[in-house]
Amino acid sequence: MKAKLCIIFAFLVIGQMFLHAESASTVLVDVDHRQSVSLNGDWHYIVDPYSTGLYTFHHELRKDGFYLNGAAEPGSDRLVEYDFAKSPTLKVPGDWNTQSAQLFYYEGLVWYQRYFDFQPQAHHRAFLHIGAANYKAMIWINGQHVCDHEGGFTAFDCEATQQLHAGKNFIVIAVDATRRADGVPTATTDWFNYGGITRDVALVEVTESFIDDYDLHLNHERTAIVGWVHVQDASPKTTVTVAVPEADLSVSSQLDSSEKASIRIPATSLQLWSPEQPKLYRILLSAGDDKLEDEIGFRSIETDGQNILLNGKPIFLRGVSMHAEAPFRGGRANNDKDVETLLRWAHELGCNYVRLAHYPHDQRMTRATDRLGIMVWSEIPVYWAEHFEDPAVLKKAQHQLTEEIRRDRDKASIVLWSIANETPNTPDRTQFLKTLASNARALDSSRMVTAALLVRTEGHDKYVDDSLGEDLDVIGVNEYIGWYEKRPEDIDTTVWHVALNKPMIISEFGADAKAGLHGAETERWTEEYQANVFRHQLGMLNRIPQLRGMSPWILVDFRSPRRLLPGVQDGYNLKGLISNQGEKKQAFFVLQKAYQDKELFKLK
Numbered sequence: 001m002k003a004k005l006c007i008i009f010a011f012l013v014i015g016q017m018f019l020h021a022e023s024a025s026t027v028l029v030d031v032d033h034r035q036s037v038s039l040n041g042d043w044h045y046i047v048d049p050y051s052t053g054l055y056t057f058h059h060e061l062r063k064d065g066f067y068l069n070g071a072a073e074p075g076s077d078r079l080v081e082y083d084f085a086k087s088p089t090l091k092v093p094g095d096w097n098t099q100s101a102q103l104f105y106y107e108g109l110v111w112y113q114r115y116f117d118f119q120p121q122a123h124h125r126a127f128l129h130i131g132a133a134n135y136k137a138m139i140w141i142n143g144q145h146v147c148d149h150e151g152g153f154t155a156f157d158c159e160a161t162q163q164l165h166a167g168k169n170f171i172v173i174a175v176d177a178t179r180r181a182d183g184v185p186t187a188t189t190d191w192f193n194y195g196g197i198t199r200d201v202a203l204v205e206v207t208e209s210f211i212d213d214y215d216l217h218l219n220h221e222r223t224a225i226v227g228w229v230h231v232q233d234a235s236p237k238t239t240v241t242v243a244v245p246e247a248d249l250s251v252s253s254q255l256d257s258s259e260k261a262s263i264r265i266p267a268t269s270l271q272l273w274s275p276e277q278p279k280l281y282r283i284l285l286s287a288g289d290d291k292l293e294d295e296i297g298f299r300s301i302e303t304d305g306q307n308i309l310l311n312g313k314p315i316f317l318r319g320v321s322m323h324a325e326a327p328f329r330g331g332r333a334n335n336d337k338d339v340e341t342l343l344r345w346a347h348e349l350g351c352n353y354v355r356l357a358h359y360p361h362d363q364r365m366t367r368a369t370d371r372l373g374i375m376v377w378s379e380i381p382v383y384w385a386e387h388f389e390d391p392a393v394l395k396k397a398q399h400q401l402t403e404e405i406r407r408d409r410d411k412a413s414i415v416l417w418s419i420a421n422e423t424p425n426t427p428d429r430t431q432f433l434k435t436l437a438s439n440a441r442a443l444d445s446s447r448m449v450t451a452a453l454l455v456r457t458e459g460h461d462k463y464v465d466d467s468l469g470e471d472l473d474v475i476g477v478n479e480y481i482g483w484y485e486k487r488p489e490d491i492d493t494t495v496w497h498v499a500l501n502k503p504m505i506i507s508e509f510g511a512d513a514k515a516g517l518h519g520a521e522t523e524r525w526t527e528e529y530q531a532n533v534f535r536h537q538l539g540m541l542n543r544i545p546q547l548r549g550m551s552p553w554i555l556v557d558f559r560s561p562r563r564l565l566p567g568v569q570d571g572y573n574l575k576g577l578i579s580n581q582g583e584k585k586q587a588f589f590v591l592q593k594a595y596q597d598k599e600l601f602k603l604k
């Protein structure tokens with residue numbers, strides 16, 4: 001009995017260590033402009049559906065887990081039942097589902113391992129940067145635990161200075177892609193649960209005290225760059241300098257007791273960022289020995305009654321929704337080519353805006369939208385039936401919101417933070433989302449907060465009166481008249497009743513069509529049917545007085561395990577305007593024509 005108690009106690013301590021480590025990850029802002037050693041490439045992997053490498057048969061954490069990267073030494077009789085060196089490899093970044101036919105539907109634990117050389121610089125610290133790992137990740141370097149992370153679509157950084165040494169090192173990452181009802185997202189979604197280390201991995205070195213977070217944006221009056229810079233572990237009174245060489249602007253400011261330096265640089269002749277002129281300025285930041293460079297656009301974005309104002313002028317968001325799925329090859333999008341193809345198609349459509357659904361996309365995407373002048377709706381995966389009553393789930397959502405905003409706060413193209421998609425209108429949910437809305441504003445006061453809401457329907461009347469709307473700056477609405485409800489022609493007689501005097505965006509509408517399938521426009525799954533829905537929808541939307549944008553569902557067909565009609569869907573959601581092999585459907589040209597028509601969606 002006594003022995004059993006000791007084991008349980010030991011387990012708790014180790015458990016506690018992991019729980020504590022969970023919060024050890026952080027987000028180093030602008031990390032893609034920092035000096036780093038890439039760890040992308042081929043990693044050995046072991047598929048471990050029973051978590052054998054982590055737990056004993058009594059589900060206690062193993063002291064000799066796979067994180068030790070052990071292997072049977074020649075001549076030794078020690079029992080070792082795994083060997084990374086003899087195991088196959090997976091590409092990192094990359095989901096495992098599209099790299100191995102055996103892993104296509106696999107949603108469990110996979111161990112990743114590789115060696116790397118590292119020469120630590122004197123008076124420097126080292127962080128492991130992971131662009132994203134779906135869904136839970138546990139990380140060890142040289143057999144020592146570094147950190148744990150939960151959430152499949154946000155970047156995180158873990159300090160590894162203590163665990164690293166000069167010369168040959170090894171890293172082991174356990175990634176568990178199991179869907180969880182109390183996860184964010186919850187267990188049921190309409191997208192494919194690609195598992196693995198899906199975005200870049202690198203080692204980043206920084207000085208002992210370093211800039212880890214900042215907010216630099218144009219003030220409301222557009223007369224000054226304002227914000228702050230946070231320096232981690234800085235000596236008091238460290239001076240922070242922010243400079244904009246091209247505009248001959250700079251300021252120095254001292255840290256306060258919370259290691260933050262507030263920044264204010266009068267700036268009245270900056271070229272403002274806009275889709276027409278996506279001007280980015282090279283920004284130089286320094287604090288003590290740490291130096292950092294970024295590229296930032298300066299613009300103001302706000303609402304005024306039913307209008308959205310960019311740099312003080314009303315705008316209409318001509319957009320499209322997209323998933324982070326790679327065109328042609330499939331799987332998670334994670335390289336410049338994927339991003340270039342998706343945004344080129346959005347540009348061809350005539351978009352000045354994209355909705356990145358339903359989770360933060362790769363940083364490459366938001367750097368590219370900054371450069372190309374495409375405004376962005378960015379979202380965390382609080383999707384459908386989350387466990388809104390569970391405080392632990394709120395904590396997970398808040399964690400992802402913080403990671404999302406820290407990574408992308410410096411992106412001028414992002415104009416909307418979306419806190420949810422199609423969630424049930426219940427008191428627990430509304431309270432959960434009211435909290436997230438205020439968290440988003442606390443993290444970033446310079447952008448608008450939104451969510452994709454469902455609407456109440458009575459006959460031909462649509463009521464946008466979800467009480468959460470009061471906490472949003474812009475009302476997002478998803479509707480599928482002509483596909484999930486009614487017929488395309490019923491769209492024409494639909495009457496909208498919007499309770500709030502705020503800008504409204506139709507964040508989703510659409511219909512499925514199999515590329516190349518043709519028939520009467522009354523025949524579902526044909527391109528003609530989808531095009532017909534678009535024509536009716538665009539006519540209706542043009543009649544909604546407070547409509548200020550749209551992002552039809554969706555740019556490209558994408559994988560979804562919920563779409564199972566043989567010979568038609570075959571595991572794909574076919575609401576794309578383009579097939580995943582790049583075939584443009586008739587509806588693509590219907591929308592393109594509408595976005596070129598200056599009379600449509602004309603702001604009064």
Ligand code: GCU
Nearest residue numbers: 190421422478508553573575
């Ligand atoms: C929903 C949801 C999407 C989904 C789409 C569809 O509105 O937000 O994630 O894919 O509808 O049903 O096609």
